[in-house]
Amino acid sequence: MRKSKDETAATRVRIVETAAREFRRNGIHETGLADVMAAAGLTHGGFYRHFDSKDGLVAAACAAAADGLTTMMAKATDAQRGRARAQAVAKRYLSKAHRDAPGDGCPLAALGSEIARSDRATREAATRGFSRLVEIWSGQGGDSEADTTRAKATVAVCAMVGALTLSRIVVDPKVSADILTQTREHLEKL
Protein backbone atom coordinates (compact mmCIF):
# COMPACT_ATOMS: atom_id res chain seq x y z
CA MET A 1 0.00 0.00 0.00
CA ARG A 2 2.76 2.44 -0.79
CA LYS A 3 1.50 6.03 -1.00
CA SER A 4 2.57 8.79 -3.39
CA LYS A 5 5.09 11.41 -2.25
CA ASP A 6 2.35 14.01 -1.94
CA GLU A 7 0.21 11.71 0.14
CA THR A 8 3.17 10.81 2.34
CA ALA A 9 3.96 14.47 2.96
CA ALA A 10 0.30 15.17 3.72
CA THR A 11 0.20 12.24 6.16
CA ARG A 12 3.23 13.55 7.99
CA VAL A 13 1.64 16.95 8.35
CA ARG A 14 -1.55 15.31 9.62
CA ILE A 15 0.38 13.35 12.24
CA VAL A 16 2.20 16.48 13.42
CA GLU A 17 -0.96 18.60 13.59
CA THR A 18 -2.82 15.85 15.43
CA ALA A 19 0.05 15.42 17.89
CA ALA A 20 0.25 19.17 18.45
CA ARG A 21 -3.41 19.17 19.43
CA GLU A 22 -3.35 16.00 21.57
CA PHE A 23 -0.15 16.95 23.41
CA ARG A 24 -1.55 20.38 24.30
CA ARG A 25 -4.84 18.85 25.40
CA ASN A 26 -3.57 15.91 27.45
CA GLY A 27 0.13 16.40 27.99
CA ILE A 28 3.17 14.94 26.25
CA HIS A 29 3.71 11.95 28.53
CA GLU A 30 0.00 11.25 28.93
CA THR A 31 -0.47 11.03 25.15
CA GLY A 32 0.64 7.76 23.56
CA LEU A 33 1.85 7.35 19.99
CA ALA A 34 -1.05 4.97 19.37
CA ASP A 35 -3.45 7.73 20.51
CA VAL A 36 -1.92 10.21 18.09
CA MET A 37 -1.88 7.79 15.17
CA ALA A 38 -5.45 6.66 15.78
CA ALA A 39 -6.63 10.28 15.99
CA ALA A 40 -4.86 10.85 12.67
CA GLY A 41 -6.71 7.87 11.18
CA LEU A 42 -3.70 5.53 11.07
CA THR A 43 -2.37 2.51 12.94
CA HIS A 44 0.59 2.96 15.26
CA GLY A 45 2.94 0.69 13.31
CA GLY A 46 3.44 3.22 10.54
CA PHE A 47 4.74 5.92 12.85
CA TYR A 48 8.40 5.08 12.31
CA ARG A 49 8.17 5.70 8.56
CA HIS A 50 7.85 9.39 9.51
CA PHE A 51 9.88 9.87 12.71
CA ASP A 52 12.87 8.33 14.44
CA SER A 53 11.30 8.45 17.88
CA LYS A 54 8.56 10.00 19.97
CA ASP A 55 10.97 12.82 20.88
CA GLY A 56 11.20 13.69 17.18
CA LEU A 57 7.44 14.02 16.98
CA VAL A 58 7.35 16.09 20.17
CA ALA A 59 9.81 18.58 18.70
CA ALA A 60 7.92 18.78 15.40
CA ALA A 61 4.57 19.13 17.16
CA CYS A 62 5.92 21.83 19.44
CA ALA A 63 7.27 23.75 16.45
CA ALA A 64 3.96 23.39 14.61
CA ALA A 65 1.97 24.51 17.65
CA ALA A 66 4.19 27.56 18.19
CA ASP A 67 4.03 28.37 14.50
CA GLY A 68 0.27 28.04 14.38
CA LEU A 69 -0.29 30.30 17.35
CA THR A 70 2.18 33.01 16.37
CA THR A 71 0.97 33.08 12.76
CA MET A 72 -2.61 33.43 13.95
CA MET A 73 -1.65 36.16 16.42
CA ALA A 74 0.37 38.04 13.81
CA LYS A 75 -2.44 37.93 11.26
CA ALA A 76 -5.11 38.90 13.75
CA THR A 77 -3.21 41.99 14.86
CA ASP A 78 -1.25 43.12 11.82
CA ALA A 79 -3.65 45.97 11.14
CA GLN A 80 -2.77 47.62 14.47
CA ARG A 81 0.32 49.61 15.41
CA GLY A 82 2.09 50.39 18.66
CA ARG A 83 0.05 50.13 21.86
CA ALA A 84 -3.10 49.13 20.00
CA ARG A 85 -1.32 46.06 18.68
CA ALA A 86 -0.08 45.03 22.12
CA GLN A 87 -3.60 45.46 23.46
CA ALA A 88 -5.03 43.29 20.69
CA VAL A 89 -2.50 40.55 21.46
CA ALA A 90 -3.28 40.67 25.18
CA LYS A 91 -7.03 40.59 24.56
CA ARG A 92 -6.78 37.47 22.43
CA TYR A 93 -4.15 35.68 24.45
CA LEU A 94 -5.81 36.34 27.80
CA SER A 95 -9.33 35.44 26.68
CA LYS A 96 -11.55 32.77 28.23
CA ALA A 97 -11.78 31.20 24.78
CA HIS A 98 -8.00 30.68 24.77
CA ARG A 99 -8.03 29.42 28.35
CA ASP A 100 -10.74 26.87 27.56
CA ALA A 101 -9.18 25.54 24.35
CA PRO A 102 -5.61 24.53 25.22
CA GLY A 103 -5.50 22.16 22.25
CA ASP A 104 -5.54 25.07 19.83
CA GLY A 105 -3.65 27.53 21.98
CA CYS A 106 -0.20 28.51 23.13
CA PRO A 107 2.11 25.52 23.70
CA LEU A 108 4.17 27.52 26.19
CA ALA A 109 1.16 27.74 28.49
CA ALA A 110 -0.24 24.28 27.74
CA LEU A 111 3.08 22.44 28.06
CA GLY A 112 5.49 24.90 29.68
CA SER A 113 6.74 22.83 32.58
CA GLU A 114 7.03 19.71 30.41
CA ILE A 115 8.92 21.51 27.65
CA ALA A 116 11.40 22.76 30.26
CA ARG A 117 12.39 19.12 30.80
CA SER A 118 12.34 18.14 27.11
CA ASP A 119 15.28 17.70 24.76
CA ARG A 120 17.10 20.49 22.99
CA ALA A 121 15.14 20.38 19.71
CA THR A 122 11.84 20.79 21.54
CA ARG A 123 13.16 23.62 23.70
CA GLU A 124 14.56 25.33 20.61
CA ALA A 125 11.14 25.17 18.95
CA ALA A 126 9.57 26.65 22.06
CA THR A 127 12.25 29.32 22.23
CA ARG A 128 11.46 30.39 18.67
CA GLY A 129 7.80 30.62 19.59
CA PHE A 130 8.64 32.78 22.57
CA SER A 131 10.84 35.11 20.50
CA ARG A 132 8.15 35.45 17.87
CA LEU A 133 5.57 36.34 20.51
CA VAL A 134 7.89 39.02 21.86
CA GLU A 135 8.30 40.42 18.34
CA ILE A 136 4.58 40.37 17.68
CA TRP A 137 3.91 42.16 20.95
CA SER A 138 6.39 44.93 20.29
CA GLY A 139 5.51 45.33 16.60
CA GLN A 140 6.92 43.52 13.62
CA GLY A 141 10.58 44.69 13.95
CA GLY A 142 13.23 42.00 14.41
CA ASP A 143 16.08 43.12 16.67
CA SER A 144 16.03 46.75 15.58
CA GLU A 145 13.81 47.52 18.58
CA ALA A 146 14.84 49.85 21.33
CA ASP A 147 16.03 47.87 24.36
CA THR A 148 13.31 49.21 26.60
CA THR A 149 10.57 48.15 24.19
CA ARG A 150 12.09 44.70 23.93
CA ALA A 151 12.33 44.37 27.70
CA LYS A 152 8.73 45.41 28.13
CA ALA A 153 7.61 42.92 25.50
CA THR A 154 9.58 40.15 27.23
CA VAL A 155 7.89 40.87 30.55
CA ALA A 156 4.49 41.07 28.86
CA VAL A 157 4.89 37.64 27.26
CA CYS A 158 6.06 36.12 30.56
CA ALA A 159 3.04 37.60 32.32
CA MET A 160 0.67 36.30 29.63
CA VAL A 161 2.09 32.77 29.70
CA GLY A 162 2.04 32.69 33.51
CA ALA A 163 -1.46 34.13 33.72
CA LEU A 164 -2.93 31.69 31.20
CA THR A 165 -1.30 28.71 32.93
CA LEU A 166 -2.50 29.85 36.35
CA SER A 167 -6.01 30.58 35.09
CA ARG A 168 -6.19 26.90 34.12
CA ILE A 169 -4.92 25.69 37.49
CA VAL A 170 -7.06 27.79 39.79
CA VAL A 171 -10.22 26.10 41.07
CA ASP A 172 -12.46 29.12 41.65
CA PRO A 173 -13.90 30.40 38.32
CA LYS A 174 -14.02 33.95 39.68
CA VAL A 175 -10.32 33.92 40.58
CA SER A 176 -9.50 32.38 37.21
CA ALA A 177 -11.37 35.16 35.41
CA ASP A 178 -9.73 37.80 37.62
CA ILE A 179 -6.26 36.52 36.74
CA LEU A 180 -6.98 36.99 33.03
CA THR A 181 -8.73 40.36 33.39
CA GLN A 182 -6.26 41.93 35.79
CA THR A 183 -3.26 40.82 33.78
CA ARG A 184 -4.86 42.12 30.59
CA GLU A 185 -5.68 45.49 32.15
CA HIS A 186 -2.19 45.83 33.51
CA LEU A 187 -0.52 44.94 30.23
CA GLU A 188 -2.75 47.29 28.25
CA LYS A 189 -1.33 50.22 30.21
CA LEU A 190 2.21 49.04 29.73
Added chain:
Amino acid sequence: MRKSKDETAATRVRIVETAAREFRRNGIHETGLADVMAAAGLTHGGFYRHFDSKDGLVAAACAAAADGLTTMMAKATDAQRGRARAQAVAKRYLSKAHRDAPGDGCPLAALGSEIARSDRATREAATRGFSRLVEIWSGQGGDSEADTTRAKATVAVCAMVGALTLSRIVVDPKVSADILTQTREHLEKL
Protein backbone atom coordinates in the same frame (compact mmCIF):
# COMPACT_ATOMS: atom_id res chain seq x y z
CA MET B 1 8.03 -4.95 61.42
CA ARG B 2 5.23 -2.70 62.56
CA LYS B 3 6.49 0.83 63.36
CA SER B 4 5.39 3.15 66.16
CA LYS B 5 2.87 5.90 65.46
CA ASP B 6 5.59 8.54 65.58
CA GLU B 7 7.75 6.61 63.16
CA THR B 8 4.79 6.06 60.84
CA ALA B 9 3.97 9.76 60.83
CA ALA B 10 7.62 10.59 60.18
CA THR B 11 7.75 8.09 57.31
CA ARG B 12 4.69 9.66 55.71
CA VAL B 13 6.28 13.09 55.92
CA ARG B 14 9.47 11.69 54.41
CA ILE B 15 7.55 10.17 51.49
CA VAL B 16 5.72 13.43 50.83
CA GLU B 17 8.86 15.57 51.01
CA THR B 18 10.73 13.17 48.75
CA ALA B 19 7.86 13.12 46.25
CA ALA B 20 7.63 16.92 46.32
CA ARG B 21 11.30 17.10 45.34
CA GLU B 22 11.26 14.32 42.72
CA PHE B 23 8.05 15.53 41.06
CA ARG B 24 9.43 19.06 40.73
CA ARG B 25 12.73 17.75 39.39
CA ASN B 26 11.47 15.18 36.90
CA GLY B 27 7.76 15.73 36.44
CA ILE B 28 4.74 14.00 37.92
CA HIS B 29 4.22 11.40 35.19
CA GLU B 30 7.93 10.79 34.69
CA THR B 31 8.41 9.96 38.37
CA GLY B 32 7.32 6.47 39.41
CA LEU B 33 6.11 5.49 42.87
CA ALA B 34 9.02 3.06 43.09
CA ASP B 35 11.40 5.98 42.42
CA VAL B 36 9.87 8.03 45.21
CA MET B 37 9.84 5.16 47.70
CA ALA B 38 13.42 4.16 46.90
CA ALA B 39 14.56 7.78 47.30
CA ALA B 40 12.79 7.80 50.65
CA GLY B 41 14.65 4.61 51.65
CA LEU B 42 11.67 2.29 51.36
CA THR B 43 10.35 -0.40 49.04
CA HIS B 44 7.39 0.41 46.82
CA GLY B 45 5.05 -2.16 48.37
CA GLY B 46 4.55 -0.12 51.51
CA PHE B 47 3.24 2.91 49.69
CA TYR B 48 -0.44 1.99 50.07
CA ARG B 49 -0.20 2.00 53.88
CA HIS B 50 0.10 5.79 53.53
CA PHE B 51 -1.91 6.77 50.46
CA ASP B 52 -4.92 5.51 48.51
CA SER B 53 -3.35 6.20 45.13
CA LYS B 54 -0.62 8.09 43.32
CA ASP B 55 -3.04 10.99 42.89
CA GLY B 56 -3.28 11.25 46.67
CA LEU B 57 0.48 11.56 46.91
CA VAL B 58 0.56 14.12 44.10
CA ALA B 59 -1.92 16.33 45.96
CA ALA B 60 -0.02 15.99 49.26
CA ALA B 61 3.32 16.65 47.57
CA CYS B 62 1.95 19.67 45.76
CA ALA B 63 0.60 21.07 49.02
CA ALA B 64 3.91 20.43 50.78
CA ALA B 65 5.90 22.05 47.97
CA ALA B 66 3.66 25.13 47.93
CA ASP B 67 3.80 25.32 51.70
CA GLY B 68 7.57 25.01 51.77
CA LEU B 69 8.13 27.71 49.21
CA THR B 70 5.64 30.21 50.61
CA THR B 71 6.84 29.69 54.18
CA MET B 72 10.41 30.25 53.09
CA MET B 73 9.47 33.35 51.09
CA ALA B 74 7.43 34.76 53.95
CA LYS B 75 10.22 34.24 56.48
CA ALA B 76 12.90 35.62 54.17
CA THR B 77 10.99 38.85 53.58
CA ASP B 78 9.01 39.46 56.77
CA ALA B 79 11.41 42.16 57.91
CA GLN B 80 10.52 44.33 54.90
CA ARG B 81 7.41 46.42 54.29
CA GLY B 82 5.64 47.73 51.19
CA ARG B 83 7.69 48.00 48.01
CA ALA B 84 10.86 46.73 49.67
CA ARG B 85 9.09 43.47 50.46
CA ALA B 86 7.85 43.02 46.91
CA GLN B 87 11.37 43.68 45.65
CA ALA B 88 12.81 41.10 48.04
CA VAL B 89 10.29 38.51 46.83
CA ALA B 90 11.07 39.23 43.17
CA LYS B 91 14.82 39.07 43.78
CA ARG B 92 14.58 35.64 45.37
CA TYR B 93 11.96 34.20 43.07
CA LEU B 94 13.62 35.41 39.88
CA SER B 95 17.14 34.34 40.85
CA LYS B 96 19.37 31.97 38.88
CA ALA B 97 19.60 29.87 42.04
CA HIS B 98 15.84 29.32 41.96
CA ARG B 99 15.86 28.66 38.22
CA ASP B 100 18.58 26.03 38.58
CA ALA B 101 17.02 24.19 41.53
CA PRO B 102 13.47 23.33 40.51
CA GLY B 103 13.39 20.50 43.06
CA ASP B 104 13.40 22.99 45.92
CA GLY B 105 11.49 25.75 44.17
CA CYS B 106 8.04 26.89 43.20
CA PRO B 107 5.75 24.03 42.16
CA LEU B 108 3.67 26.39 40.03
CA ALA B 109 6.69 26.99 37.79
CA ALA B 110 8.11 23.47 37.97
CA LEU B 111 4.80 21.68 37.35
CA GLY B 112 2.37 24.36 36.16
CA SER B 113 1.12 22.79 32.96
CA GLU B 114 0.86 19.36 34.59
CA ILE B 115 -1.05 20.67 37.61
CA ALA B 116 -3.53 22.32 35.24
CA ARG B 117 -4.51 18.80 34.11
CA SER B 118 -4.45 17.23 37.60
CA ASP B 119 -7.39 16.42 39.85
CA ARG B 120 -9.21 18.88 42.05
CA ALA B 121 -7.26 18.24 45.26
CA THR B 122 -3.96 18.96 43.52
CA ARG B 123 -5.29 22.09 41.86
CA GLU B 124 -6.70 23.27 45.18
CA ALA B 125 -3.29 22.86 46.80
CA ALA B 126 -1.71 24.83 43.96
CA THR B 127 -4.41 27.49 44.22
CA ARG B 128 -3.63 27.96 47.93
CA GLY B 129 0.04 28.35 47.06
CA PHE B 130 -0.82 30.97 44.46
CA SER B 131 -3.02 32.92 46.89
CA ARG B 132 -0.35 32.83 49.53
CA LEU B 133 2.25 34.16 47.07
CA VAL B 134 -0.10 37.02 46.18
CA GLU B 135 -0.50 37.82 49.88
CA ILE B 136 3.22 37.67 50.53
CA TRP B 137 3.87 39.97 47.59
CA SER B 138 1.38 42.59 48.69
CA GLY B 139 2.26 42.40 52.39
CA GLN B 140 0.85 40.12 55.04
CA GLY B 141 -2.81 41.32 54.89
CA GLY B 142 -5.45 38.73 54.00
CA ASP B 143 -8.31 40.16 51.96
CA SER B 144 -8.25 43.56 53.62
CA GLU B 145 -6.05 44.83 50.80
CA ALA B 146 -7.09 47.57 48.45
CA ASP B 147 -8.27 46.10 45.16
CA THR B 148 -5.55 47.80 43.15
CA THR B 149 -2.82 46.37 45.37
CA ARG B 150 -4.33 42.92 45.07
CA ALA B 151 -4.57 43.21 41.28
CA LYS B 152 -0.95 44.33 41.04
CA ALA B 153 0.17 41.45 43.21
CA THR B 154 -1.79 38.99 41.06
CA VAL B 155 -0.11 40.25 37.91
CA ALA B 156 3.29 40.19 39.59
CA VAL B 157 2.91 36.55 40.63
CA CYS B 158 1.75 35.59 37.11
CA ALA B 159 4.76 37.34 35.63
CA MET B 160 7.13 35.62 38.06
CA VAL B 161 5.73 32.14 37.41
CA GLY B 162 5.78 32.70 33.65
CA ALA B 163 9.27 34.15 33.66
CA LEU B 164 10.74 31.35 35.76
CA THR B 165 9.14 28.69 33.57
CA LEU B 166 10.33 30.36 30.38
CA SER B 167 13.84 30.90 31.74
CA ARG B 168 14.04 27.12 32.11
CA ILE B 169 12.77 26.47 28.59
CA VAL B 170 14.90 28.92 26.66
CA VAL B 171 18.06 27.48 25.12
CA ASP B 172 20.30 30.56 25.05
CA PRO B 173 21.74 31.29 28.55
CA LYS B 174 21.82 35.00 27.77
CA VAL B 175 18.13 35.10 26.88
CA SER B 176 17.32 33.02 29.96
CA ALA B 177 19.17 35.49 32.19
CA ASP B 178 17.52 38.44 30.44
CA ILE B 179 14.05 37.03 31.11
CA LEU B 180 14.79 36.89 34.83
CA THR B 181 16.50 40.27 35.02
CA GLN B 182 14.03 42.21 32.91
CA THR B 183 11.04 40.77 34.72
CA ARG B 184 12.64 41.54 38.07
CA GLU B 185 13.45 45.11 37.08
CA HIS B 186 9.95 45.66 35.79
CA LEU B 187 8.29 44.23 38.90
CA GLU B 188 10.51 46.26 41.22
CA LYS B 189 9.08 49.47 39.74
CA LEU B 190 5.53 48.21 40.04
Added chain:
DNA sequence: TGTACATCAGTGAACGCGCGTTCACTGATGTAC
Protein backbone atom coordinates in the same frame (compact mmCIF):
# COMPACT_ATOMS: atom_id res chain seq x y z
C1' DT C 1 2.83 -4.34 85.86
C1' DG C 2 2.61 -8.48 83.04
C1' DT C 3 0.68 -11.34 79.49
C1' DA C 4 -1.84 -12.70 75.24
C1' DC C 5 -3.51 -11.29 71.16
C1' DA C 6 -4.86 -8.12 67.46
C1' DT C 7 -3.07 -4.63 64.56
C1' DC C 8 -0.55 -2.94 60.92
C1' DA C 9 4.12 -0.67 58.71
C1' DG C 10 7.03 -2.36 55.65
C1' DT C 11 8.85 -6.28 52.42
C1' DG C 12 9.19 -8.44 48.07
C1' DA C 13 6.93 -11.01 44.54
C1' DA C 14 3.31 -10.83 41.42
C1' DC C 15 -0.72 -8.86 38.61
C1' DG C 16 -2.48 -6.82 34.26
C1' DC C 17 -1.81 -3.09 31.32
C1' DG C 18 -0.15 0.32 28.16
C1' DC C 19 3.91 2.16 26.57
C1' DG C 20 7.67 2.94 22.74
C1' DT C 21 9.67 0.28 19.43
C1' DT C 22 10.43 -3.59 16.00
C1' DC C 23 9.27 -6.56 12.29
C1' DA C 24 7.34 -9.52 8.52
C1' DC C 25 4.20 -8.58 5.28
C1' DT C 26 1.07 -6.02 1.54
C1' DG C 27 0.58 -3.88 -2.59
C1' DA C 28 0.64 0.61 -4.87
C1' DT C 29 4.22 3.92 -6.39
C1' DG C 30 8.49 5.16 -8.44
C1' DT C 31 12.23 4.11 -11.61
C1' DA C 32 15.43 1.98 -14.92
C1' DC C 33 15.62 0.16 -19.36
Added chain:
DNA sequence: TGTACATCAGTGAACGCGCGTTCACTGATGTAC
Protein backbone atom coordinates in the same frame (compact mmCIF):
# COMPACT_ATOMS: atom_id res chain seq x y z
C1' DT D 1 5.35 4.49 -24.10
C1' DG D 2 5.52 0.01 -22.00
C1' DT D 3 7.41 -3.37 -18.93
C1' DA D 4 9.90 -5.43 -14.95
C1' DC D 5 11.57 -4.66 -10.66
C1' DA D 6 12.88 -2.09 -6.47
C1' DT D 7 11.08 0.87 -3.05
C1' DC D 8 8.53 1.95 0.81
C1' DA D 9 3.85 3.83 3.35
C1' DG D 10 0.95 1.64 6.07
C1' DT D 11 -0.86 -2.76 8.65
C1' DG D 12 -1.20 -5.60 12.58
C1' DA D 13 1.07 -8.69 15.65
C1' DA D 14 4.72 -9.00 18.77
C1' DC D 15 8.74 -7.48 21.88
C1' DG D 16 10.47 -6.15 26.48
C1' DC D 17 9.78 -2.95 29.97
C1' DG D 18 8.12 -0.11 33.65
C1' DC D 19 4.06 1.45 35.52
C1' DG D 20 0.29 1.58 39.42
C1' DT D 21 -1.69 -1.58 42.27
C1' DT D 22 -2.44 -5.96 45.03
C1' DC D 23 -1.26 -9.49 48.21
C1' DA D 24 0.69 -13.00 51.44
C1' DC D 25 3.83 -12.58 54.80
C1' DT D 26 6.95 -10.66 58.90
C1' DG D 27 7.44 -9.19 63.32
C1' DA D 28 7.35 -5.13 66.28
C1' DT D 29 3.77 -2.12 68.32
C1' DG D 30 -0.48 -1.23 70.54
C1' DT D 31 -4.18 -2.78 73.50
C1' DA D 32 -7.35 -5.39 76.44
C1' DC D 33 -7.53 -7.89 80.54
